[in-house]
Amino acid sequence: MSDGQGQTRTPTPTPTPTPSPSIPPTKKMPVIVLAGQPNCGKSTIFNVVAGLKVNTGNFAGTSITFTETKVQFEGDTFILIDLPGTYSITSSDMAEKVARDYLLAGNVDVVINVIDTSMLARSLEFTLQLIEMQIPMVVAFNMIDEAKRKGISVDIDKFKHLTAISAIPVIGVKGEGVDHLFKSAMTLLRYNKYQPILPVYDREVEDSLHSIIQCYPPELHSHFRVNERFISIRLLEMDEEFIKTVSSISPSWEEIVSKERQSLAQKHNWPEEEVFSSHRHAIVLNLYEKITTHKRTQQKMDLREYLDRIIMNPLGGLLTVFISVLMMFFTAFGLGDLLSKLLDSPFIKLNIIIDGYQRGIIHSALSGLSQGLQAGAGIVLPYLLPLLLLLAIFEDTGLLPRIAFMMDGILHRFGLHGKSILPIILGYGCSVPAIMAVRNLETERDRLLSRLIIPFIACSARTVIILGLVGKYLGPWWTTIVYVGNLAISLIVSLLLSKFNRDISYGIIMDIPPIRYPYPMIALKKVWLRFYEFLKLGWPIVMLSSVALSILSLYGIDEVVNKILSPITVNNRSY
């Protein structure tokens, strides 16, 4: 960030020129946004202040759309937005575009840039881009604990000094520093004093930028809600979407930028598409080296490292997958049985009470209601809860991306790849978020393929039926076989479909985050979040249909229905 050659500007124009001690009442509710690279802990921080609202997980792309909530903090109210992770402003996948468009729309009052401190060098690339955007910003150095483990320590005061941006160390999972973080975001909102030191590039690049900005077409002002320098940089960096927009409005200016870019590339003898980002990379490295000290601790072989090695070994990996699946069924089965037995006696008492009523419509409705309650509590609950708990633990440990890594080779034979296994595994929880997670895949072909096969995966609701029926009558082994068979069908479908639509992507690159211990409180809250969905949507349906059925049977209508269906059902009953 060199010396900051006075390139300080005031941020987006504000309606109140004089600093006021509290948020101007005329203004709409202020918007604070959490932005950062994937898996840096945005949703975790969001949940600390918002109560549990969004899902978190130890893999890139847990959030694919933004979530907003109203937060009350020290007497002020603001809207807090959790954005999907994005590696850079030049976004490529759909979730990243959501984040980018949100930031560019110009409705954001303060950005909280969340950084994974244990991967500081890479995270700073995005931070620099955000600085250039000049939206008032606070930086959260998250995962300080993880960084310490890797022997990285950051001089946050020095960062503040070099950038003139406030920064706070945070440990999201423990909630440490989060209060402080929002305090400084509020300070920024109140006093509106944001004058960051903008990155200064090489002489040649700055000269280029200067001459480009000199002839910035005024028509563009009404089009973009971001500053000229930022737009010029986007174009120099060959950001296709900006190029498209600009060349439709002011093709001559686009031409000028393009010439400058070519001459820069020639001067440095680098490809055009790399020249600008490499310059920024140089600044990032410079900043990184100034604020970071790296103790080359001998990588201690702790338990996590051991686990990692076992999972990432062909045999160990397959075993892990297999054991995880078995574990899922056996816990669901064992725990489920236990829970459902516990619930038996209260229901017997309930039935005795209901039987005290006179036969008639009230009795039927009540007993239908009670049956619905029992179905939910006795069959769904005991099996669903353990399943959700395991899924929550899987998500937070970092097991999923490792499975993706190990399975990628095999999946290729079926036209899929490792990354597409994430939505598939999520599909075992519920098809809806799984299909949403598909947005995280890069090519339309992959998205289409995954969307088509996810419905074949047995989601937890269907799993409950499989467990409740197959599990109860045939045992856990058969359950596993039904399950694996289910997966086989999905793979065959995928294989057939991929014959019509070949993979033409440039290849996959994905983060393998460190193994993390799940935090019990977070895992339990996640279970509750998903269970609540079932309570809200699934259970009422079960109860209602149960009441309906009970009343129908009072009038003998169910007999009629049974008769009509008997060609299908009678054979099965004769077993």
Add this chain to the structure above:
Amino acid sequence: MKGITVNGQALEFIHEEQQEEQQERMIISLLYIKRGVAARITHFSGGKATIVRLHDFGLYRGRIVRLIKIAPFGGPLLVEDIEGQARLMISQKLAAQVFVEELTTQMQQMGSEYE
């Protein structure tokens, strides 16, 4: 020559360039480096989208990476960006478009050429 996507032609091109440069420095595609050996990224082949993606994950020219392992059944590579502290899974297709020079064994290999 720029903006090449992966297809038969492009791979040929990669091959040619590789042979050209091999005479001066040992530059090979990431796909062929030895396990555990540190290597410096020299350049990329492939189009704009590829380069943006690689940059997103901290893979710039000059960065030092190390191959940790390759997944079974022709699966992806597990690569560590030593300075950035990140571990990445990179498909073979993409790894073929990243060129590196091996650092620690560089001298040895030059020696063997003279023998």
